[in-house]
Amino acid sequence: MLNKKLKLLATWLEAQGEGILARYYADTGPIQDKVWAERAGIGWIGKHSNVISREYGSWIFLGEVLTNQALEPDRPHTEHCGSCSRCLEACPTQAIVKPFVVDANRCIAYHTIENRAETLPEPIVPHLQGWVAGCDICQDVCPWNQRFAQATDVEEFQPYPENVAPTLRELATISAGARSPFSCLGVTPD
Numbered sequence: 108m109l110n111k112k113l114k115l116l117a118t119w120l121e122a123q124g125e126g127i128l129a130r131y132y133a134d135t136g137p138i139q140d141k142v143w144a145e146r147a148g149i150g151w152i153g154k155h156s157n158v159i160s161r162e163y164g165s166w167i168f169l170g171e172v173l174t175n176q177a178l179e180p181d182r183p184h185t186e187h188c189g190s191c192s193r194c195l196e197a198c199p200t201q202a203i204v205k206p207f208v209v210d211a212n213r214c215i216a217y218h219t220i221e222n223r224a225e226t227l228p229e230p231i232v233p234h235l236q237g238w239v240a241g242c243d244i245c246q247d248v249c250p251w252n253q254r255f256a257q258a259t260d261v262e263e264f265q266p267y268p269e270n271v272a273p274t275l276r277e278l279a280t281i282s283a284g285a286r287s288p289f290s291c292l293g294v295t296p297d
């Protein structure tokens with residue numbers, strides 16, 4: 108979904124003049140989405156390592172359009188975590204090893220999305236807390252999300268009804284053709 112929107116923007120940009128080139132990425136490109144979002148003034152990289160926007164908190168998708176055109180840059184965003192450390196304290200596996208640094212090997216999100224091993228590491232298992240695809244604990248406890256997060260009004264980003272609170276039995280029998288909860292980015296994990 109996000110890729111579709113980025114494609115529209117990139118196609119529009121290329122149509123503005125001869126020789127204008129544009130490439131777009133979201134999540135899977137060889138580019139650090141968070142670093143560029145911070146530099147572009149969208150938000151700052153919080154201590155849980157995700158980008159937080161003042162208007163929406165951190166429940167945002169990030170994507171970018173690269174172009175050969177010289178554009179006037181926005182100012183990089185300043186950091187506003189202050190003395191807060193709620194995310195570090197709330198992480199059940201101590202994956203946020205120090206402010207701004209997440210050790211993916213200790214992160215439930217890594218083990219439930221990326222890790223293809225038959226069994227999960229012993230130190231992770233007791234802390235799964237029911238998460239089956241990703242983990243949002245460090246973002247749930249963030250005061251910026253608690254105060255500023257907003258439900259999206261973008262039709263394509265609404266959750267698919269069949270993906271809202273599925274039972275374990277339903278997940279265990281899911282078919283390969285089922286719509287993925289990750290498809291908002293236009294990405295389906297393989």
Ligand code: B12
Nearest residue numbers: 134139140156157158165168169209211214216217241242
């Ligand atoms: C690899 C990856 C993961 C890995 C590793 C997480 C991580 N922290 O890197 C795993 C599988 C664990 C993961 C989990 C999640 N992810 Co992820 N992930 C990515 C991915 C593909 C690359 C991130 C990366 O480069 N990591 C490498 C490490 C070394 O860097 P880093 O932690 O980002 O932080 C370092 C840099 O910021 C660097 N740094 C600081 N300043 C500068 C300046 C420059 C110039 C450079 C080069 C570097 C640099 O220093 C930091 C500390 O080492 C991005 C998409 C993308 N292409 O960017 C999505 C992305 C970061 N993920 C995202 C999301 C939503 C998640 C989850 C919430 C999913 C979920 N619900 O479970 C969790 C959150 C876990 C967490 N607390 O971070 C979103 C974040 C949106 C946001 N608001 O920021 C992204 C941007 C995808 C997207 N386009 O929407 N993810």
Ligand code: SF4
Nearest residue numbers: 198214215242244245
């Ligand atoms: S996503 Fe979960 S396991 Fe990973 S750093 Fe955040 S709270 Fe910890």
Ligand code: SF4
Nearest residue numbers: 153154188191194249
């Ligand atoms: S919980 Fe606190 S320290 Fe963590 S990202 Fe949010 S504001 Fe920053």
